[in-house]
Amino acid sequence: MHFSFTSKVAVGLGVILLLGMLSMLFIYRGLNTVDKTVDTLAEVEEPTSLAAYEMEINVNGIGLAVLKYLDDADPVYRAWASDDDMDFRRFHKQYTRLINTPLERALGEEISVLFEEFQRLATRLMETKDQQAGMFAQVTRNLEKMDRIIDTRIQPAIDRRGPNALPKVEESMKMEAAIAEMGLWTTAYQEESTTRYRRLIFIREQEFKHALARFQRLDLNQGNRKRVAVVQQMSDQTSVLVRDIVRLEDTLDENTARFVDLRFAMDNLLDDEIQILALDDLTIPRREADQAADAVIHTTSYLIPAYILVTIALGLLLIRLINQPLTRLMCGTNAIGGGNLDYRIDVRGGDEFTDLARDFNRMVEQLQATLVSKRLLETSEANLHSTVAELRHEIGERERAEQERARLQARLRRSETMSAMGALVAGVAHEVRNPLFGISSTLDAMGARFKDREDVHRYTSVLREEVDRLSRLMSELLDYGKPLAFQAGVEIVSRIETDLPELRLDKARLSQVFQNLLQNAVQHSLPGSAVSIEATAAAENEGAWISCAVKDSGAGLAEDDIERLFEPFFTRRRGGTGLGLAIVRRIVEEHGGVISAANRPEGGAVMAVRLPVEADDVSDGDSWRSAKS
16 A cells, blocks of 8 residues: 555654644643642632731721720721721631632631630620710709809808808818819829829819808808808709719720730631631642742653654654765766666655656657757756856845835835824824813913902912823823934944844744833933843753843932833833833743843843743744844
8 A cells, every 4th residue: 555745744643643642631731730730729618818917907996996985086996996897707608709718717606606706795895985975964054054053143142241151151262172182183084093082082082072061050141051062052053963974984995905815816716726727728728839930840751851752753754765866866867867767766666756857768668769969958957057057046136126116015005194194293283282271271360360269279389280181191191202322312222132032932022022121121221322122042940041131321229119020010211101021021931931030240230031042931912032132
């Protein structure tokens, strides 16, 4: 059974493709295992550990907020405690949903029970503090009213010429003094609840009651007796309030101690048991991910060399299958070209080369039968070579002319496009700037006319900011179309090696990388300076790399900025988004490369990009591209 040449090539390529697919299947299965392990780590274990840490933060936040509220009763701390309460419940719900062992569930229930008691105590403490604050306010109002009755009603009603006038005045003044000191020590006790202030309050209370009793035993008129009765009633009410305040303070102290104990108990439970279990749960998936990755690397280290060897062997076999019949044909053509019309090609096999050899022998026999002379054949061959050379030269000239015409047309189209865009932008900017100038002038006039009116000034300020923003936008539109480097007066210097190896990359995305790097370099360079881009080939122990560098002559990078330079939303320019270099790093890493930033010894900054010559995962549009492109 004979196979055609096409069948042989198809079989060889099919074997190579089959081996490649099998190798990729083994690698895919290993990567799938790694992916599942990493998903488990990212979706379950890490959120569990995060929830445990967040619960501890929320417990400490509630404790601090409640203690702060007990200190000065600021509503901000009550809102703070409420927010932390909701956060704790949310993270506890997340933790309960993710855990899967009996011990973790038991710890989750235990922390839930402790937190419910902790939260009830927090609410009770703040409510007790509010109740006590209301009592303090009522005591203060009673003391002020009692003082006002004595000062404005009782003392003026004393008959200064009557009997016992002096004792009456003296006792009324003692009552006033006792009320004043009682108010003073009550305020002090509200600020700092000490035993000394509590004792002083009770002492002044007794002094007031004694003075009031002595005053009542004096010869009083009917009006003062009624007023003293009112003061007596308010004094009794104040005494009850003071004792309730002291009782609530004792309750606060007792509940605060229990509240603090619960906080420490929950903190210890989270620190010593829940978080430790969460960290232990992280260790196992990480170990499994490492083992799966090692298995993939181990399998790949055998499969890839084996695949390369088999591919080389099959390639050599295909080359031999092609080279042998071609060699026989070349020998035949050389012999016939030398005038040996008796030469015949050995016909073997059943492919297209065999048919070609058979046709060649038939042709030679026909030539030999016509008795064409050797000189005529040599002349015909020389003429044929001359004609072929002329045709090749003419075809080459036409191809070069066509390429030059295509380049000129492309440059012309680009020039026309940029010219049209420049004219359009300039026209738009001109048409918009005129009404903007009118609006700005109107705002100036309104500001001058209504300068004393705050409401008008508030609106004109907003309009002024928007007009300034549109003016800046028009200036930017006028600058559009000018190359960035031309606008900045910066020269772009290329130092790219000409013999770089080919590498597999997404050309459009890598172009975005170097456009961003060059744009940053130009923006941070001084006018008249130069920005250079370099690309060299490098071979290291781990493989072959293309090392690229974009260097500028600007002020360089701050040491604190280098580590954060590639973080999202970090920018060194006013108005920048902080996403450019973050996107650059993501594109480079997706191509298996690395990017770094540093300062140059001679001044300026350098952005270094290293790309592997053999890269596996290209985001989209996989194709072979020259490193120079």
